[in-house]
Amino acid sequence: DTAVSQTPKYLVTQMGNDKSIKCEQNLGHDTMYWYKQDSKKFLKIMFSYNNKELIINETVPNRFSPKSPDKAHLNLHINSLELGDSAVYFCASSQGQGDTDTQYFGPGTRLTVL
């Protein structure tokens, strides 16, 4: 069974549309994350959720909103998509602190905004 799964794997859409990316982890982890990896391959943290509570919100436009129905799921909703949103979005999860903070990544969602 896949530990961290994301859907869809590829998403192509027009500017101005609203889209969602889903993430699920079956590891029983307490913390989940969303990352954006741009064309330069730099991983940038967007959000972190611990037991359904937002604990990090970096300088991300409010068009991006994380939604966590339970601690196994963290979905990313994006409103009014822009060309600059094209990137690969990775979901990840970790258990706790120290070495248990090893993050396990989902396969990524390649978003292309036309």
Added chain:
Amino acid sequence: GQNIDQPTEMTATEGAIVQINCTYQTSGFNGLFWYQQHAGEAPTFLSYNVLDGLEEKGRFSSFLSRSKGYSYLLLKELQMKDSASYLCAVLDSNYQLIWGAGTKLIIKP
């Protein structure tokens, strides 16, 4: 500010040894991670160091010096499949993971 520095790209020969360095300046330290990321795939965990010294795991070893804010990842007996990006990440005092930009390693036959 918090900063992680790694070389952007390195090239090595199949069968050889390569050392990828990482220096960091962070607010506090609770450990350093190395991840491997193949093109088009998700990062995968390689190692975790929180105490000074060398941790060996098969062909890969990771070294940490907290006083110098320095780590390296050592890859031995390089194989073509080791061509990937290697990401250094530090867990700061708030247990937030600060990521480096990654080092792209190119292996030549």
